Amino acid sequence: MQTGPILNISCYLFVSLADTAALRDRLHAHAEHLSLKGTVLIAEEGINLFLAGPAEAVNAWVDALRTDNRFAALTPKESWSATQPFQRLKVKVKREIIRMNRPTVRPDQAPRAPALPPATLARWLGQGHDDDGREVVLLDTRNGFEVDVGAFDGAIDWRLHKFSDFPEALAAHRDELAGKTVVSYCTGGIRCEKAAMVLEAEGLTAWQLDGGILKYFEDTGGPHYHGGCFVFDERESLAPDLQPVAPAPGGDAG
Template sequence: MQHGPILNISCYLFVSLADTAALRDRLHARAEALGLKGTVLLAEEGINLFLAGPAADVNTWVAELRSDPRFAALTPKESWSEHQPFQRLKVKVKGEIIRMNRPTVRPDQAPRAPALPAATLVRWLDQGHDDDGREVVMLDTRNGFEVDHGAFDNAIDWRLHKFSDFPDALAAHRDELAGKTVVSYCTGGIRCEKAAMVLEDHGLIAWQLDGGILKYFEETGGKHYHGGCFVFDERESLAPDLTPVA
């Protein structure tokens, strides 16, 4: 259901990019011409973006981006707002689209860790175990202050200060997860996708929540989740119906 005239989109895609500088210039020019605001990050490992503007203009920009075969699989998550939540437009080239400081973790060059659909997660949490009878544990890969806005019930929270702390935290807690089905999650999926690869590297049974919390809200209404989901714009936190928390 639409709530306001401004369409907000967020999405990412791990895909190998060799022309990030040229892409930066082209994507910035088109977004600026369409009056969009937000952030687009590019790296050799892919793209990560948060943009907002009138729906027709946002959809035009996305359609042009997806006309490049490398970005055809992009599936933006949508929400609506009364006002533009971003103050400016930034298109940047970075070393990583989500910083982990582990050069060997390259989702664009490796098989994707198993992705768990929201409906399956609800069923597992309802029944108290996965389809093989193993205990399911939810592992929050977000920063501690984000978790304070809301999280899955009984989720593991290592009070991360930044995502690059995750590998060391996992090394310290790995044995606590052994023999369990670990579902990593984050806001939109990008952090838990990298995290799931590291979990697998440690020999754990790992899934990533497909599309993150925002997709879970969209498809389930937030069952087994308490509070809101912190977002990095002026709305601050979204409720399970994807409207700003009052």
């Protein structure tokens, strides 16, 4: 249900890129021409982006990007807002599109960890186990302050300060996950995709929540989740209907 004139998209794709600087310049020029704002991160391992603007302009930028076969599989998650939630446009080349500081973890060069559709996760949580009767544990791979805004009921929260803390936290807690079906999750899928690879490498039964919390909201309406989902723009937090969380009555919106 559209409730504003500004289309917000977020998506990522792990794909090997050798022309990062040239790609940065091309994508920046086109986004600037269309008056889009947000952030696009490019690295040898892929692309991660958050953009907003009028729907026609956003869709034109995505359509042009998809003409490059490397990005044909991009599937942006969409939400709408009354105003532009970004102040500027930034297109940057980084060492990683999501920093883990583990050079051997390269999703663009390895088979993808199993991805769990949101509807399946909602069903598992409703029935209390996976389809093999195993206990399901949800592992939040976001930073602690994001978890405080909202999370899945009963999810494991290691109070990460940054995503690169994940491998060390896993080493300390691995035995607690043994024998269980672990579903890693994050905002849009990028962090839990890398996390699931590390979980698998540790011999654990691991899934990533496909599309993250935002896709879960879109597909299921958010059962078994409490609070909002923190987003890194001026909206701050989205409710399960993908609209900005309204301030509490009498509260300060600023």
